[in-house]
Amino acid sequence: MLTGADGIVAGMGDAxxxxxxxxxxxxxxxxxxxxxxxGLSAATALAYISASEDTSDALxxxxxxxxWLPLAAVxxxxxxxxxxxxxxxxxxxxxxxxxxxxxxxxxxxVAAAATNRIVPNGIGGTxxxxxxxxxxxxxxxxxxxxxxALALLGGxxxxxxxxxxxxxxxxxxxxxxxxxxxxxxxxxxxxxxQHLALIATAAVLISAVxxxxxxxxxxxxxAAGARQAISHARALVSRPRRLGxxxxxxxxxxxxxxxxxxxxxxxxxxxxxPLPTGALITIYLVAAAAxxxxxxxxxxxxxxxxxxxxxxxxxxxSASALVAVVxxxxxxxxxxxxxxxxxxxxxxKSQLL
Numbered sequence: 001m002l003t004g005a006d007g008i009v010a011g012m013g014d015a016x017x018x019x020x021x022x023x024x025x026x027x028x029x030x031x032x033x034x035x036x037x038x039g040l041s042a043a044t045a046l047a048y049i050s051a052s053e054d055t056s057d058a059l060x061x062x063x064x065x066x067x068w069l070p071l072a073a074v075x076x077x078x079x080x081x082x083x084x085x086x087x088x089x090x091x092x093x094x095x096x097x098x099x100x101x102x103x104x105x106x107x108x109x110v111a112a113a114a115t116n117r118i119v120p121n122g123i124g125g126t127x128x129x130x131x132x133x134x135x136x137x138x139x140x141x142x143x144x145x146x147x148x149a150l151a152l153l154g155g156x157x158x159x160x161x162x163x164x165x166x167x168x169x170x171x172x173x174x175x176x177x178x179x180x181x182x183x184x185x186x187x188x189x190x191x192x193x194q195h196l197a198l199i200a201t202a203a204v205l206i207s208a209v210x211x212x213x214x215x216x217x218x219x220x221x222x223a224a225g226a227r228q229a230i231s232h233a234r235a236l237v238s239r240p241r242r243l244g245x246x247x248x249x250x251x252x253x254x255x256x257x258x259x260x261x262x263x264x265x266x267x268x269x270x271x272x273x274p275l276p277t278g279a280l281i282t283i284y285l286v287a288a289a290a291x292x293x294x295x296x297x298x299x300x301x302x303x304x305x306x307x308x309x310x311x312x313x314x315x316x317x318s319a320s321a322l323v324a325v326v327x328x329x330x331x332x333x334x335x336x337x338x339x340x341x342x343x344x345x346x347x348x349k350s351q352l353l
Contacts, residue, residue, distance in 0.1 A: 069267060070267060070268070070327075073263055073264065073267040073268075073327075074327070074331055076260075076263060077260050077263065077264065077327075077328065077331040077332055078331060078335075080256045080257065080259055080260040080263075080332065081256070081257075081260070081331065081332040081335070081336065083252065083256040084252075084253045084256045084257055084332070085106050085109045085110050085113070085336075086102075086106050087249045087250070087252035087253045087256065088106075088109040088249070088250075088253050089102060089105040089106040089108070089109050090102070090245065090246075090249035090252075091150060091153070091245075091246045091249035091250045091253070092105060092108075092109070092129060092133075092146075092150065093105055094242045094243070094245040094246035094249065095146040095147075095149050095150050095153075095236060095242065095243075095246050096133055096136070096138055096143075096146050097138070097142065097146065097235060097236065097242075098133075098136055098137065098138060100136055104347065104350075104352055105132075107343045107346075107347060108128065108129065108132045108343075108347060108352070108353070109129075110336050110339055110340040110343050111128060111340045111341070111343045111344035111347060111353070112124070112125030112126075112128040112129055112340070113125060113336045113337075113340055114336055114337045114338075114339070114340025114341050114343075114344065115127070115128050115340070115344070116298065117297075117298045117299075117333070117334070117336075117337050117340075118297060118298070118299075119297065120294070120295055120296055120297045120298070122292060126147055126151075128344075128353065129147060130143050130144065130147060131353055132347075132352060132353055133146065133147075135351065135352055135353065141230075145230075145233050145236070146236070149233070149236060149246070150246065150250070153243070153246050153247050153250050154250050154253075156247070157247055157250045157251040157254065158254055158285060158289070160251070161251060161254055161255070161258075161285070162282065162285055165278050165281060165282060166278075169278045170278075254285070257284065257288070257332060258280075258281045258284045258285065260328060260331075260332050261280060261281070261283075261284040261307070261328050262277055262280045262281060262284075263328075264324045264325070264327050264328035265280055265311065265316075265324045265328075267324070267327075268320060268323045268324035268327055269311065269316050269320045269321060269324040270316060270317050270319075270320035271311075271314070271315045271316040271317065271320070272315060273315055274316075275311075275314050275315075275316075279314070283307065283310045283311070283314075284307070286306070286310070287303050287306035287307045287310060288303060290302065290303070290306050291303030291306060298333075303329070303333075304325050304326070304329055307321075307325045307328075307329075308321045308322055308325050311324070311325070
């Protein structure tokens, strides 16, 4: 039985029309009419504008006044954020040992990023990925091993990225990384020495939480998980192609975000002597690492404050540093929050989380 518009059309085809009444026009013509009307209207408007010099000049002036560069920068930042989530999905697929669908896996990364905005140290996102892997049929120990391998690869690739900037960067035009890295490292050591008690307290709390969870899991569960993790780790090490794919995808996530920060500073930052690209990338890497290591939720804006402080110390005006960092973080960091929360609900309804 047909329903909706198709059913109505079919029923009309079977019925007899009164004498003198023409059949209704076909559905294709009915749908085409608005397009024809819109096309004729657009052609008439263009003809009028081209015939009027005053209107043409006014339109040209209005187009010139539109801030095309910031709008283009925002569009590029959205594209870079999309590349970031897509690369994160590829990395998770590589270490999972399963053929996960790319689209839902990417959506999970956006949802995990939204959770990380609320829960510090990436715990929320890791838990969401862990649940997704379990739903995909991965054993608990293997899922934990895969996420641990992903975390290790992320740290290693970030360190390799920073090392490559200092070693090879000057040869390809990415200068300033070594000097900025040494300066920021020295400043970070001073801050760490001043807040050693806070860092030690945070480490003790994290260790206590891990031990408490381990006791609740029970010895049998821990033993089974350990066996699964060891088996998964061996299988992953025996497949260097998967490891290489995961490492490349993990590097792509960092490259995309660092490129976005460089773009934001170039567009909105103002300084008498702007920093070179290598120095800006180093600032992003150090600030992101500091924000991720701090046992505070993202709402405390630790990463944002670190980025702004580094730019101001480098000679950028306070207002321009604030605008550059806010625009960068708003598009690449905070915009995924509502999108990720919505995707998380959809994924739960689809039984993927």
